[in-house]
Amino acid sequence: MPLGHNHKELEIWDGIIEKTEKKLANWKAQYISLGGRVTLINSVLDSLPTYVMSLLPMPAKVEERLDKLRRDFLWKGNKEGKGLHLVKWQTAQLHKQSGGLGIRNLGLQNRCLLSKWLWRFNTEEEALWREVIVNKYGLNGNWVSNSVNSTYGVSAWRTIRNLWPDLSRNIVYKVGNGTKILFWKENWNGNEALMGLFPDLFSLCTNPEETVAEVWSIHGWNIVFRRHLNDWEIGRVAELLHVLNDFNGLSAEKDSIIWKHSRDGSLSVNKLYIKEVNEYPGGKPGPWKQIWRNKVPTKEDQWCSEEVTETYGVGVWRTIRNLWLAFRDNVRIKVGRGNKALFWKENWTGHGSLENLFPGLFSICLNPDSKIQEVWSPQGWNLLFRRFLNDWEIEWVSDMLALIGDFPGTNLETDKLLWRHHTDGQFYVNRMYKRDLATIAGKKSGPWSAIWKSVAPTKVKCFTWLVTRRACLTHDKLQKRGKIIASRCYLCKEALETNNHLFLHCKVTTQVWALFTNIKSLNWIMPEHTADLLSCWVRRGGSKSQRRWWRQVPACVWWIIWKERNQRIFVGKECAIEKI
Structure with missing residues (x-):
């Protein structure tokens, strides 16, 4: 990370963007399934900006650029052109248990990483950086610095300080x-x-x-x-x-x-990210008043500094300080x-x-x-x-x-x-x-855990997620995107091809489902939506091993139905029900 730069300059993030583009250039030369792309985004791309995000607030333009790179790679892979985004990016960023793909929300992750400084502010009482903050901004209560209101040289801490209200509630x-x-x-x-x-x-x-x-x-x-x-x-x-x-x-x-949402009372960035997204006495005597001028009146024995209202030299702490009200509730x-x-x-x-x-x-x-x-x-x-x-x-x-x-x-x-x-x-x-992500997701229920706990390959899990979201590129979806195409189911050759018809109600599909329901002697009534079927399907009883293979059936059926459908369209070859 370059030293001496204004933390608001976009050039600080050029290295992160460049690394991301290099990673993507190497991956785009290979054929990677949707499940593989999700894994690479979560394990590699999301970790590249972590260090810089733990120090500085990420500009909105940088977040938009990184989101675009990740979003295009997720849906386009190695293809050229615009690419079709099957699901909203905000939905893909939800937890898997909430119906998303678990892709990190960089803005939220940035807030959580910066909030960690508020927690360290209360636990690292002898740290030099904390003494600098205390002497520069003073204390608001006992646990956080004063709010940062200066104009120059304080924006980074101002951003962090403004996270305190959210953090303190937890x-x-x-x-x-x-x-x-x-x-x-x-x-x-x-x-x-x-x-x-x-x-x-x-x-x-x-x-x-x-x-x-x-x-x-x-x-x-x-x-x-x-x-x-x-x-x-x-x-x-x-x-x-x-x-x-x-x-x-x-x-x-x-x-x-104590972090309210963990048994040991400790707070980690991951815990903070999962749940939303925390002390210090007076500063240790030192020469810091000669180095830093107090831009905010000092209050002894407070949790956070006063708000930063100055214009210059306070941007970082003002950003951090402004998080205090939200942080305090946690x-x-x-x-x-x-x-x-x-x-x-x-x-x-x-x-x-x-x-x-x-x-x-x-x-x-x-x-x-x-x-x-x-x-x-x-x-x-x-x-x-x-x-x-x-x-x-x-x-x-x-x-x-x-x-x-x-x-x-x-x-x-x-x-x-x-x-x-x-x-x-x-x-x-x-x-x-x-915690913050759960707040964004709300109380949405669905069979999402059943998808991601499955033993199926990752690419099949991702495909099952698309089917449950009704986001597969069936003919009705292509028509909505402006594609001129005759909508007809290539399996039954009778009805219009929609997500629910293809995977649930098509005559050919119902015969495939019957092969499995007959095993359990079930009088199965097909629900209207794929998500409803998955919710009902995973509730079937039996031994542990029976439940394990039984829960894989929807993913298996939908996968082979989709392959058969594509084979009939692009290869012109049909398989009998028994072979399917």
């Missing part, structure tokens, strides 16, 4: 010593930040920025409010204490973050000392921020930015509100206390961010990528 904060996790604002109890769970109590607290360590003592929670509570607000406090009931107290460990806070996690505003409960869970209490808390340490004492939670609580507000406090009743208390550890979509709490780009 993080849970693990309480150690409670000094970093904000009691009210961060999700350290496994549910949601107390600010969201009990917004009415949060609005009455004296210090919204207090940490778990400041609120917790060996006697329990010491939640301080700005005024005496009303009856209903006392009930809400009881709910809050119930929520924190499982808190085991502080420990000598530092507060940490993390939870592990409370240590509780001096970093915000009690109301951050997801340290594991259920979300208390601000969102209890907006009524948050609106009357005395200090919306109080940290867990400021609200917790050994005696329990010390929630402060701006006025006396009404009866219904006391019930809200009771609900909030019930939610955070499992809080073990602060300890000597540092508050940490955890990726909330995995039990290990670790952040991996792949986890975020899969």
